[in-house]
Amino acid sequence: MISSKQRSYLRGLANTIQPIFQVGKNDMEETFMKQVDDALKARELIKITVLETSDYSAREASDLLCKKLKCEGVQAIGRKFVLYRRSKDKAKIELP
Template identity: 65%
Template sequence: MITTKQRAYLRSLANDMQPIFQLGKNGIEESFLKQIDDALEARELIKLNVLNNSGYETREASDIICKELNCEGIQAIGNKIVLYRKSTKKPKIEL
């Protein structure tokens, strides 16, 4: 679990990031989760876009992804989700 100061720091890092994935009509499938898992290992901090046709609310999608991938949901505002998980091989972000 991360503290509120760490969460604020991660939000500030994600502020100018562009979303690298879109959650669309296919929903949260195994292949989608695998791509997010790989991206979290490589980048540690990623931003997702939740499209209206996905059938998920932003917070709901964040909770499902975090539960499946054992990551932290940093922010879920509007249709954007920010996720964080410390890399097991090469940590880049120092909290």
């Protein structure tokens, strides 16, 4: 669990990154979750967009991915959300 100060720091970092995935109508399948898991291992902090055709809101998609992948939901605004998981191998982001 990350603190509010750490969450604020991660939100600041997330402002500059572009979304790398999109959640569409039926995109919350195992292959999608595997790709998100791999991206979290490599980058630690990722941004995802939820398309209007999706059955999920940004908060619902974030909560579902966090539960399955054991990551932290940093932020969910509009149709975008940010996920964070500290890498076990090579931590790139130092939290305050």
